Amino acid sequence: MxxxxxxxxxxxxxxxxxxxxxxxxxxxxxxxxxxxxxxxxxxxxxxxxxxxxxxxxxxxxxxxxxxxxxxxxxxxxxxxxxxxxxxxxxxxxxxxxxxxxxxxxxxxxxxxxxxxxxxxxxxxxxxxxxxxxxxxxxxxxxxxxxxxxxxxxTILGFVSGLQMSSTKMIKVGDWIGISKYNIEGNVLEINLISAKIENFDKTITSIPTYDLISTAVTNFEVMRKKNIRRIKRSIIFNIQSFYFYNSENLKKYQNIYLIKNYIKEKQKEINSFYKKNVYNNVDLNAKRLTNIGLFQKYALEYLYQHPNISNSETLMVRHLEPTHYGLPIELYCFVKTAESIKYEQIQASVFDHLLTASKEFGLEITQIVNLDKKLNSINNKKIII
Structure with missing residues (x-):
């Protein structure tokens, strides 16, 4: 037989x-x-x-x-x-x-x-x-x-698979991130019970298929298809380093091509303001530029002129809520690549330049270690009422 x-x-x-x-x-x-x-x-x-x-x-x-x-x-x-x-x-x-x-x-x-x-x-x-x-x-x-x-x-996995297929939420090959499990990588396989994700450190993570629709999943595939990637990072400045500019202080910035036109326009506004209003040598009555405001404009123009930053997507330099560490200035823009290595290089070059350029505006970047030492020294002093 x-x-x-x-x-x-x-x-x-x-x-x-x-x-x-x-x-x-x-x-x-x-x-x-x-x-x-x-x-x-x-x-x-x-x-x-x-x-x-x-x-x-x-x-x-x-x-x-x-x-x-x-x-x-x-x-x-x-x-x-x-x-x-x-x-x-x-x-x-x-x-x-x-x-x-x-x-x-x-x-x-x-x-x-x-x-x-x-x-x-x-x-x-x-x-x-x-x-x-x-x-x-x-x-x-x-x-x-x-x-x-x-x-x-098995039943939940089957229902999840049908739902993902019909809504086109996630597919094999997508770049996703799941904050619940602190994982980010490419989807290798989605089967009836589990899904396999290859993390960027080349490890493999298996999670229940149902978690792909029951938990918060970030799908970066659209970003990769558009070949762009977001920068959303802030620089914290010491508020004690903020001050007003006068006409003498502004002279050294008039040759900086990124902000020279902006300074000329603002000076015209200031001159017309003084013609209509009385100054009386009171600082708060004056209309002047601040070093933090001028730096914010410089950073914005720098991003607009950067060859690797997309101007067609959202681009802004904004104030965040002040904290006890200082005032955070956030850069929100998109790099013209989704490749991780190139993205990190462009992001590093942008912040290298702006961190160094902030010194030219008389700004002090908050360093938390130094701030903690100052707070400890203040707490150790006796306050006499």
């Missing part, structure tokens, strides 16, 4: 390979690689062996009964093997392109495999016990709650 199966399988594979070599069919090669034809070749030896066995043991009814049981179980197992290999082949064909349908195909095929295995187990139980399959299924109704509890993750 084993020898017949071996010879038939070898001969059938030989002829199938010859046919596929002459007639190129993409799905035929995939079926051959997934050994679908091997499973089909098992049926003929099985039937042949069964009929020969019945012929030899035709006078032994008990042996024939057991042979029928073995044949039926073998037929169910071979059919299950064929079904799984066909599903693997279909999944390979349908997921050759990297799209949102990949998730639904993976989820559906894995769910179908699980259902097929359970159904085959029930059929085998019915064959061994000689009971009707319907009666076995009816008896399982009493333990439906337990079955649902056992396959809770």
């Amino acid at each position: 084993v020898m017949i199966t071996f010879l038939f399988k070898k001969s059938s594979n030989f002829f199938v390979k010859k046919i596929l070599s002459y007639i190129y069919i993409a799905w035929g090669n995939i079926f051959y690689e997934k050994k679908v034809f091997d499973s089909l070749s098992n049926f003929l030896p099985l039937f042949l062996g069964f009929f020969l066995s019945k012929f030899f043991f035709k006078n032994h009814d008990i042996i024939i009964v057991y042979l029928e049981i073995i044949f039926n179980i073998a037929f169910v197992l071979i059919s299950l093997q064929l079904l799984i290999r066909v599903m693997n082949s279909i999944m390979e064909i349908s997921t050759s392109e990297n799209n949102h349908k990949t998730i639904a195909v993976h989820s559906f095929s894995q769910l179908l495999k699980i259902i097929s295995i359970i159904f085959c187990i029930l059929i085998i139980i019915a064959i061994i016990t000689k009971n009707n399959l319907i009666s076995i299924l009816t008896s399982l109704g009493t333990i439906t709650a337990i079955v649902i509890l056992m396959f809770r993750d």
Whole structure:
């Protein structure tokens, strides 16, 4: 029997390979690689062996009964093997392109495999016990709650896969970040129960598929397609270093091409203001520029003129809420690349320049270590009321 199966399988594979070599069919090669034809070749030896066995043991009814049981179980197992290999082949064909349908195909095929295995187990139980399959299924109704509890993750994963496929939230290959697990990387696989994410440190993280729709997930794929990446970082300045400019202070900035036109316009506004209003040598009555305001304008023009900063996206230099460390000035803009190495280089060059340029405006950058020392020294002083 084993020898017949071996010879038939070898001969059938030989002829199938010859046919596929002459007639190129993409799905035929995939079926051959997934050994679908091997499973089909098992049926003929099985039937042949069964009929020969019945012929030899035709006078032994008990042996024939057991042979029928073995044949039926073998037929169910071979059919299950064929079904799984066909599903693997279909999944390979349908997921050759990297799209949102990949998730639904993976989820559906894995769910179908699980259902097929359970159904085959029930059929085998019915064959061994000689009971009707319907009666076995009816008896399982009493333990439906337990079955649902056992396959809770499977059901949730299947629903999640369908939802992600229909809404096109996430697909295999997307660059995502999940703050709950502190992970960021590319999606390698989304199957029925878990999803695999390759982090940027080349480690692999597996999370439940349901978490991709039940938790906050940031999808950076749109940013990568647009080939842009955001800079959102602030510089904290010591408020004690802020002061007003007078006409003498502004002279050294009139040759800086990024802000010289801005200074000229502001000086015209200031001169027209003084013609209409009385100054009386009171500082608060005066209309003057501040060093922090002039630096903010310089930083904004610097970003506009930077060749690697996108002007078509949101670009601003803004004040954040003051803290006990000082006043944060935030840069909000987009770099013309999504590649991490180039992005970090551009971001570093921007902040290197602005951190150094801030000294030219008389600004002091807050260093938390030094500030903590000052606070400690103040706390150690005795305050006399």
